[in-house]
Amino acid sequence: MTMRGVSLLVLCCLGAACQTESGGSANGTSREALLESLAATVFTPTYAEFETASAALAVASAEVCAAPGMTSLTAAREAWRTTRAPLKRAEAWSFGPIASLGVDSAVDFWPVRTDAVEAAITSGEEPTQAWVTAQGTAAKGLPVIEYLLFAPLGEDSAIVASLDPQTPQGEHRCAVVAALGERVAARAAELHLAWRPDGGDYSGRLSADGDDTPDNPSLRMAVSDVVNGMIFVLQDITDGKLGRPLGLKSGGTPQPDDVESRFSDRGRADIVANIEGVRDVYLGVGGLGLTDVVAPLNGELDTSIRTQLDAAIAAVEALSDPLRLSVLDDPASVHTVRDVVRDLRRLFEVDVAGLLGINVALSDNDGD
Numbered sequence: 001m002t003m004r005g006v007s008l009l010v011l012c013c014l015g016a017a018c019q020t021e022s023g024g025s026a027n028g029t030s031r032e033a034l035l036e037s038l039a040a041t042v043f044t045p046t047y048a049e050f051e052t053a054s055a056a057l058a059v060a061s062a063e064v065c066a067a068p069g070m071t072s073l074t075a076a077r078e079a080w081r082t083t084r085a086p087l088k089r090a091e092a093w094s095f096g097p098i099a100s101l102g103v104d105s106a107v108d109f110w111p112v113r114t115d116a117v118e119a120a121i122t123s124g125e126e127p128t129q130a131w132v133t134a135q136g137t138a139a140k141g142l143p144v145i146e147y148l149l150f151a152p153l154g155e156d157s158a159i160v161a162s163l164d165p166q167t168p169q170g171e172h173r174c175a176v177v178a179a180l181g182e183r184v185a186a187r188a189a190e191l192h193l194a195w196r197p198d199g200g201d202y203s204g205r206l207s208a209d210g211d212d213t214p215d216n217p218s219l220r221m222a223v224s225d226v227v228n229g230m231i232f233v234l235q236d237i238t239d240g241k242l243g244r245p246l247g248l249k250s251g252g253t254p255q256p257d258d259v260e261s262r263f264s265d266r267g268r269a270d271i272v273a274n275i276e277g278v279r280d281v282y283l284g285v286g287g288l289g290l291t292d293v294v295a296p297l298n299g300e301l302d303t304s305i306r307t308q309l310d311a312a313i314a315a316v317e318a319l320s321d322p323l324r325l326s327v328l329d330d331p332a333s334v335h336t337v338r339d340v341v342r343d344l345r346r347l348f349e350v351d352v353a354g355l356l357g358i359n360v361a362l363s364d365n366d367g368d
Contacts, residue, residue, distance in 0.1 A: 061181025092277030
């Protein structure tokens with residue numbers, strides 16, 4: 001067989017899920033090995049980090065009531081920011097238990113609906129865990145905690161006063177913060193347990209061939225989920241996290257209220273974490289990454305992806321902070337960043353998906 005024939009065989013085998021009896025792919029990196037490594041070194045550890053950070057947030061949220069003042073407020077804010085980082089990285093693989101258990105919508109629905117939050121708070125009901133669970137997605141989770149800790153009430157002193165347990169309103173609002181923090185921690189622990197080998201062991205089922213179901217994916221479906229997860233978060237950045245605030249869905253009028261994490265001004269950092277999550281999946285973290293499949297098949301594409309990953313992170317980090325003001329004061333720079341991220345997205349959406357024979361679940365609907 002000619003070298004050209006060998007190359008075509010490698011490409012066709014991987015695209016058609018051609019594997020050896022042991023599950024190895026033609027290029028030497030099996031789907032099982034890739035998925036097992038990603039689960040062990042990227043997916044599960046990130047959810048462990050999210051659980052640990054959420055537990056600290058629950059403690060800090062309770063302290064807002066127990067020890068009211070600027071010190072406890074500052075600590076709760078920092079704990080909130082720390083909790084966001086792993087969750088935003090994990091958006092690069094938003095499949096499996098985070099979706100089937102409803103954790104994503106329960107802990108991170110945005111943009112926050114402030115009217116729904118205030119209606120829930122002013123109902124006067126005791127904010128028990130049952131009460132939090134019964135609330136709609138717009139009235140619970142990290143965005144609501146953010147609103148209560150960073151809400152636009154003027155100076156920090158006004159926020160401290162709004163959470164003062166010595167007043168009836170403050171006592172209720174700080175109790176809501178504590179209850180929400182406790183609920184986020186519980187859902188984070190549930191999510192991590194679902195992935196752990198000593199729990200639901202989704203990490204093990206991810207790399208074991210089986211039926212094509214969300215909770216027991218076949219190897220082909222699991223690899224497709226990984227690639228589609230990366231594409232999804234990049235599309236969410238171009239269309240949602242940058243496109244909507246830029247006004248691309250509203251006739252060109254900027255919508256700063258649609259910026260994610262706008263109360264804490266963490267919108268830019270959220271996007272950086274999203275792309276870092278994509279980078280973790282592609283390069284791996286102390287183990288195999290998607291690069292180990294792509295590079296042997298197309299070294300030029302692998303180099304392009306690595307270069308564009310660095311370019312996208314650098315471009316977002318170079319944006320003026322906060323993002324809610326950049327979309328108003330310097331929309332051209334935000335458009336430029338969006339173009340850079342879109343170029344990265346299309347490398348996965350077109351080139352990687354085509355190389356690996358993966359059906360892309362999303363359409364290019366950003367109007368470009």
